[in-house]
Amino acid sequence: MTFGIVRRRPGELPRELTGFIGRAPELTQLAAALDTQRCVTVVGPGGVGKTRLALRALAGRTTGADVPVRLVELSPLRDPGLLPHTLAACLDLPEQSGRPQLDVVLDHLREKPALIVLDTCEHLVDACAELVDVLLRETDGVRVLATSRQPLDVPGEHTFPLSPLGVSDAGGEAVSLFEQRAAAVVPGFEVTDASREAVVRLCRRLDGMPLAIELATVRLRAVPLNQLIDRLENRFRLLTGGRRTSLPRHQTLRTTIDWSYDLCDAREQRLWGRLSVFGDVFDLAAAEEVCGFGELGSDEVLEVLIDLVDKSVVQRVDEVGPGTGAAGATRYRLLDTLREYGAEKLAASGEETAARDRHLVRYVKAADEFDRHFIDDDQLPRCQALRREHPDIRLALEYALGHGDREQKGAGLAGALWGYWQITGLLTEGRYWQQKAAAAFPGATPERAWALIVGGYIKTFQGDPAGAVPDIEEGIAIADRLGESLIRARGWLYLHCAHTFACDFDRAERAAVTAHERLAALGDLVGLVCLDVQAGYQYHLSGQDDLALERSGQGLARLGAGSKECWLRGFVHTIVGLSHYSKGDPGASEAALKEALPLKAALGDVIGCGYAVEIMAWAAARDGRHRRAAWLFGGSDALWQSTGGELLSGAPVSVENHRMAAEATRADLGGDVYEQLWQLGATAPREALFDAALTGVDELVLEAAELPGQRRAGSGESLTRREHEVARLAADGLSNREIAERLFISRRTVDAHMERVLSKLGISSRSRIAVKLATAGTGE
Secondary structure (H helix, E strand, C coil): CCCCEEECCCECCCEECCCCCCCHHHHHHHHHHHHHCCEEEEECCCCCCHHHHHHHHHHCCCCCCCCCEEEEECCCCCCHHHHHHHHHHHCCCCCCCCCCHHHHHHHHHHHCCCEEEEECCHHHHHHHHHHHHHHHHHCCCCEEEEEECCCCCCCCEEEEECCCCCCECCECHHHHHHHHHHHHHCCCCCCCCCCHHHHHHHHHHCCCCHHHHHHHHHHHHCCCHHHHHHHHHHHHHHHCCCCCCCCCHHHHHHHHHHHHHHHCCHHHHHHHHHHCCCCCCECHHHHHHHHCECCECHHHHHHHHHHHHHCCCEEEEEECCCCCCCCCEEEEEECHHHHHHHHHHHHHHCCHHHHHHHHHHHHHHHHHHHHHCCCCCCHHHHHHHHHHCHHHHHHHHHHHHCCHHHHHHHHHHHHHCHHHHHHHCCHHHHHHHHHHHHHHCCCCCHHHHHHHHHHHHHHHHCCCHHHHHHHHHHHHHHHHHHCCHHHHHHHHHHHHHHHHHCCCHHHHHHHHHHHHHHHHHHCCHHHHHHHHHHHHHHHHHCCCHHHHHHHHHHHHHHHCCCCCCCHHHHHHHHHHHHHHHHCCCHHHHHHHHHHHHHHHHHHCCHHHHHHHHHHHHHHHHHCCCHHHHHHHHHHHHHHHHHHCCCHHHHCHHHHHHHHHHHHHHHHHHCHHHHHHHHHHHHHCCHHHHHHHHHHCCCCCCCCHHHCCCCCCCCCCCCCCHHHHHHHHHHHCCCCHHHHHHHHCCCHHHHHHHHHHHHHHHCCCCHHHHHHHHHHHHHCC
């Protein structure tokens, strides 16, 4: 029997591909609990159907509910420290800010509440409990639905125990499930009056456990119903000493899995165990590479994998989404309970180390290939392929950096992914692994030098160039001492980047000269193109836009005509757009940004998209197209806020351009119209925003389904980011008019924000805002 789910983007609910049987009372009760409780945990043993029930209960809420639903699948996650990163990915929040990821998540959820589904919490129960406690305390509109084998035990939690399917003499839900699954194995199978008693007996023996029933029905392909029941009954009697007594439900399922395992041949058992090293889904190539060794060759893996799919041990997962191809891609996974069982068998077989080492080698090789071919035309699909296997990259890093004799491979893996962390926006996680790699090599080693340099590079992009410089300089010094020429050259490249972002142009120029000498001597084309991009930005920030255009053109020339590389070309076109704007040519500026935005959008580079949309707004304002400029400003601001980063990375010349263009737009339109259009852009779906920006329209027109809903403000809510800005300025003594001018919003909007600030802080006078904010900061 083959069945599975279709995987979509992180956070989206999967589509059911097998029928859902019964559970009507449970669905009604769970729906009612979700309407009245902020935290509901569906609790029950493995294999009882907790995830299926939760997803079915939510299926009808994704369009009708007042908040979006975001699914966080935790079964591939092992490191509790990465839980906030996983949630951020499901909320589509990039890790491009240097702030703690949990703070970024909380800021987002205060502005845009969601129903968070934490699926499979039991192996991370403490970390999940801490996260849920913070979400409930620090936000007002967020709700949580968790599935776990044990409660989270947090204040306000409502536990929802889930029992197995019911079995009665007449049948019941367990019998209906058996009939449905059996019909998938034996076409035309039906439970008749003659067979009903036998099926009821079997389902009772399996305690109505859905997974146990699934595994049992598969055997109908090989043996008739009566023999199936007799063989399973005999197995249970062996465990109970011949007595017709019941086993605990967890033991019932375990016995059924044991029985399924014993009915597999030696090759199937071996592959079952080896597949448990994968964190989530895997494809055939990965299975062959990792699991094909010893007595099970890689050329045998496909045949055995198909057998495990037929036995319902392995699920087929039909993926859709970026990078999967027009027709999608077939991948596979083990259910959590069966993966745990396989891991036990793998450990007992003595093959665990070999399988995990092969798993590690696979991802080291993939990262090295990505690094070596970084600017090739297939950069985007290679990056998307790595992104799909991110759970396994995490597992490989955790395994290697936790075992002393494999730490060198772990540091190499983390370092080779320097471009992956940048392109995907996983900067905070990238820094996390660089810090682990540096800690694993405290002495003067190439591993430490590279980890410090890459970590510093990431720090620069997260808005901390001053903090990046000491790390990079230490890495360069180590590389000098060891004669590691490539690490040293890249160190000077990243040092130039840090000085550029800090607007320390003299030091940047000196670093650029050294970097160019060393990169050119090594023939490091990737490094040279990166230097062209960085130098172009340096020249723009320092007011030398002709040089910026010249250096940008040099970077494109190095990549070659017709290059399909995305990341660096997107940066180059952005710098060209900035420079043309500064030279007074808004048409050329917008043309360049229309080249940059699709590249950055394809990569999911939110900050890159923010730059492109922002500069398009400047160009529109300078061209007198102020209605277009207003909604572009709103869209840009929403993109920047989603990153948790500083507007335009805090570059003074860019911030001043923003101020002047926004002020001119507001003056032309009037405060009310400006605010209305700004809000339209700020709340528009990204795809609609980007489409309108690229087509050059002056009016942003959204379909009914894309129109944003209105959120209600109420007493006791946390301040949103904008409300906190208003409160801080009011605490500094600014009037509502002055705040409106400072933030480029209407006076009426500030009045509304101030009313909500006073309500949320529980005060009646703005004179008490400063005291209230200060006491809130101390926890009084």
